[in-house]
Amino acid sequence: MSVNHINEVIWNVVSLIPHGHVATYGQVASLSGYSGYSRHVGSVLKQLPDDSRLPWHRVINAQGKISFPESSLSYERQRKRLEDEGVIFNGSKISLSVYQWAG
DNA sequence: GTTGTGACTACCA
DNA sequence: ATGGTAGCCACAA
Numbered sequence: 001m002s003v004n005h006i007n008e009v010i011w012n013v014v015s016l017i018p019h020g021h022v023a024t025y026g027q028v029a030s031l032s033g034y035s036g037y038s039r040h041v042g043s044v045l046k047q048l049p050d051d052s053r054l055p056w057h058r059v060i061n062a063q064g065k066i067s068f069p070e071s072s073l074s075y076e077r078q079r080k081r082l083e084d085e086g087v088i089f090n091g092s093k094i095s096l097s098v099y100q101w102a103g
Numbered sequence: 104g105t106t107g108t109g110a111c112t113a114c115c116a
Numbered sequence: 117a118t119g120g121t122a123g124c125c126a127c128a129a
Contacts, residue, residue: 037125038112043127045110060110061112
């Protein structure tokens with residue numbers, strides 16, 4: 001499979017994450033049909049333009065946290081977007097109830 | 104071909 | 117809970 005295809009399915013899966021919900025990099029990779037490509041998911045999101053309409057902020061790591069240092073601006077940006085959607089944070093971790101959205 | 108790197112994970116002490 | 121470590125896979129030097 002070409003890399004183009006991988007990116008396309010990843011974009012598609014990310015776009016399907018419902019408002020107010022989140023998915024892990026691993027989940028996105030698996031649902032895209034590319035289990036084990038979690039790191040690549042992060043790579044794809046990193047390359048998105050700032051004006052992208054993709055809900056990249058709904059993708060978090062397996063620890064239920066945002067994959068940015070809490071001191072960073074990126075962290076603040078992602079966290080604010082999630083909280084604006086009603087996602088609850090327990091410290092730096094996200095409430096478990098929002099994990100189930102597919103399957 | 105090798106090495107280092109990353110918005111990752113699972114496992115183990 | 118937390119830090120270290122070893123897999124993981126694509127990509128750029």
